[in-house]
Amino acid sequence: MSSTANVDAAEQAYRPPSDTPFLVGLGVISSVYVLLLIGLLVGDVAYIATGNLADTVGLPGWLEWSRPALRPLLSMVATLGTPEIRYSVQLTMISCLFSALLSLFVAIPTSYLLSRHDFPGKNLLDAILDIPIVLPPLVVGLSLLILFQFVPDITIGGETYSLRNAIVFQVPAVVLAQFMVAAAFAVRVMRATFDQVDPRPEQVALTLGCNQSQAFWRVVLPQCGNGMLTAGTLAWARSLGEFGPLLIFAGATRMKTEVLSTTVFLELSIGNLEGAVAVSLLMVACAVMVLVIARIWGSRGLSL
Structure with missing residues (x-):
């Protein structure tokens, strides 16, 4: 009894340090x-x-x-109220939507491949997909500009078409520049989504006669709705804030390739600081709304 009493007394005497x-x-x-x-x-x-x-x-x-x-x-x-800003808003909404959809179109198969299959060069592919995240945005835009210098012209029915002139410093360049960076973030989100999906239902579907494609479309993808919403909204928000690649690859021509991020730059360049701040707050409001959607209806607990 005395030894037990001593132990109890020692435990009562010891108190851990305060967590405060x-x-x-x-x-x-x-x-x-x-x-x-x-x-x-x-x-x-x-x-x-x-x-x-x-x-x-x-x-x-x-x-x-x-x-x-x-x-x-x-x-x-x-x-x-100015026509230039209204055009910028319209082009921003449309280009961000297209870049987000393209990002999902690329991210879903790429992430599924990385999550479910092992193959030679997998780690190298995983590292390549992170290049747009770690590279300075200006380098991405410059690399796109250099790449399209080597794109050959296309001859159809005796007519020669320049793919370079149809994309560089045109509206398609806006979407492509946004997509190049946003897709990398969408891939990260979708990879984490597929990693969290239990592979056992997919394996059961394969044993019941489904092929890999049927198991993907009917079993795996329906479980990834929240993850796709998160990836899409994140890609949209990342496209909204893109600036460096747009300035290099698409330019900042008013009423042509101007989006909200380049509008801030143009307003600053003419000394309209108040207009630049107002556009910045508009971008903040758009980003907050998109991120709230991702937090409420998207996936939670993704280990990106």
Whole structure:
């Protein structure tokens, strides 16, 4: 009895150190970065709220009292009033949609191949797919520009067509430049999605008479809906923020290849800082909406 009592007394005497300093340290480090992000957004909102752009937008008399609170929104509305910005918004939405769809079209088979099969050169292929992620964006655009210098002309029915002139510094170059970077992120997401799908139902389908294609379309892919949504939205958001490859490969010609990211650059180049900030906030709003969709309806817990 005495030995048991001694052990109980020793356990009661020992108390582990408090977790408070550790938790406080985690909170301080995390809050510094979060506050910096919030500060960036608050600074942008405060800048356009104190500018003159909002004064160019009229309000109904019964809403005039709310002008001070609506100044950031009015500045964005005033920016969208110009034909160049409206064209930029339209081209951005369309090009991001096409680049996201193309990214999914490439990411699904590529990721399935990497997730389910072993073959010579698999690690090399996996590394090559990460090149757009680690390379500076300007290098991607420059490499695309160099590549299309070697694309030969096509002769059809005696007519010669230049594929280079039809793509470089044209709208297709916008989609291609966005796709080159966005597809790499979509591949990462879809690879993690396929890795999390249990392979046993697929194997059972194969034993019941399905071939590999039927098992993929009928068993595997229906389980990846959330992952495809996440990959598509991430590719769309990445396309939205693309700038370097677009500037090199597609250019920044107004009413032709201008998208929102290059609009910020063009507005800065003419000294319209308030317009550039308003377009930046519009991009932030679009990105936040897309990421919220990915968080709510997309896959969770993907180990990218």
